[in-house]
Each structure stands twice: as C-alpha cells, then as structure tokens.
Amino acid sequence: MKTVHTTDPTLPPWVSVCRLPTHSESENETMPSTPERTLDTFPNPGPERDYSIRIRVPEFTCLCPRTRQPDFAELTLEYVPDALCVELKSLKLYLWSYRDEGAFHEAVTNRILGDLVATLHPRFMRLRADFNVRGGIYTTVVAEHRAPDWQPPVPVSLP
Numbered sequence: 001m002k003t004v005h006t007t008d009p010t011l012p013p014w015v016s017v018c019r020l021p022t023h024s025e026s027e028n029e030t031m032p033s034t035p036e037r038t039l040d041t042f043p044n045p046g047p048e049r050d051y052s053i054r055i056r057v058p059e060f061t062c063l064c065p066r067t068r069q070p071d072f073a074e075l076t077l078e079y080v081p082d083a084l085c086v087e088l089k090s091l092k093l094y095l096w097s098y099r100d101e102g103a104f105h106e107a108v109t110n111r112i113l114g115d116l117v118a119t120l121h122p123r124f125m126r127l128r129a130d131f132n133v134r135g136g137i138y139t140t141v142v143a144e145h146r147a148p149d150w151q152p153p154v155p156v157s158l159p
Helices: 088-096 105-120
Strands: 004-006 017-019 041-043 053-063 070-080 084-086 124-134 137-146
Touching: 053 088, 070 105, 084 088, 084 105, 105 124, 105 137
Parallel strands: none
Antiparallel strands: 004 017, 041 084, 053 070, 070 124, 124 137
16 A cells, blocks of 8 residues: 655645545555465574463454354463464464354364464463354353473462
C-alpha cells in the first residue's frame, strides 16, 4: 500500500496530509502476510535450563465442520523448549491458516499441538483451547506432550 503525502492549500504550510489509497487503487497489491502452514524456529538461547514460554492467542478462529459457522477461541500455549523455540510471526500465520477450515474443537487442538511438537521437539508442551459458546455450551480442550526422558523440576516453595 502506498501513501501519498501532499499539502493542502487550505491548511497551514507546516501541515502535511497523508492520503491512503482507495480500495480500487490498492486491490491489485498483495497483502503483506498470508496464512501459511509452516512453522519457523530459532535456537533456544538457554538450552542448559528448563524455563517456560507462555503464548496467549486471543483471536483464534476456525469453522464448525457441520454448520460452517465461525468458532472463536483463546489459545494458550505453554512449553519448555529443548533445542528450538517457535518464531511468533510464523505461529500467527500458521494459526491464521485455520480460519477457513472446518474442524471439531478436539481435532484442531490436537492437530496444532502435534504440528508444534513435530517441529520443536519440546521437553514439555501444553495447548489449552478455550472456545466461545456454541449452542449454549462452552468447550475447553487441553492437550499435552511430554518428552519421554524429561522430568519436571521440583517446585520451589519460598517462605
């Protein structure tokens, strides 16, 4: 999208006017981001210790596979990384790719967790999907993965 800065003779000379293109002017331009089913990673900057990463996604959407009506959920991803961490923009575009896909709540939650585990190989990962009401019923799906050789640290209780 291109913006044009112009001056308006009816305004003082120090005021600049920013004109955004109209829909017809910008319809041939591509969006800067599109949904993708790829997850990018980067090396864990602290692989020598267990620490948790929590990511909150308040605007996840997919479609009801029966009615094709939109389903809205808040996702909370918590994980203890091993060698890799997920890059956030790629996660956003990956989750966006479900927007027009029909999926049962349980299936989409487990599929997302499975794709993240297959990409990151975390020590531990939990995905919680809190779906908004549908037919008077709220649904929460929690799926977890634990690496076979990983044990959580003993919680520390401070006085």
